[in-house]
Amino acid sequence: MRRLTIGWRLTLWYGGVLGVSLVAFAAVVYAAFAGNVLNELDRALAEELAELAAAIETVPDAERLPAWLQKDFGRHEFYEIQVSTPGGEVLFRTPRLDGQRLA
Numbered sequence: 001m002r003r004l005t006i007g008w009r010l011t012l013w014y015g016g017v018l019g020v021s022l023v024a025f026a027a028v029v030y031a032a033f034a035g036n037v038l039n040e041l042d043r044a045l046a047e048e049l050a051e052l053a054a055a056i057e058t059v060p061d062a063e064r065l066p067a068w069l070q071k072d073f074g075r076h077e078f079y080e081i082q083v084s085t086p087g088g089e090v091l092f093r094t095p096r097l098d099g100q101r102l103a
Helices: 006-058 065-073
Strands: 082-084 090-093
Touching: 006 065, 065 090
Parallel strands: none
Antiparallel strands: 082 090
């Protein structure tokens, strides 16, 4: 059996090293990007929750709460929101959650 020349062996070696380097770099970039996306999502959800809590605290009585929440959060593009009493009664639900019940 004829062996590969030194040129071909070096080419295959450098190609293998380049392939492994590219896979490793891609894995690092993916992990960093996934972490940043999760952090941004957590930040946006915390901000939305704080806004919802502030809106609930400013309502003078519980009877007006569903109408108040509908006005402020009824047409939210990104989040499905459900506000329930501690007993489980649903006070407000965004339209995309109709027919579904969150825990």
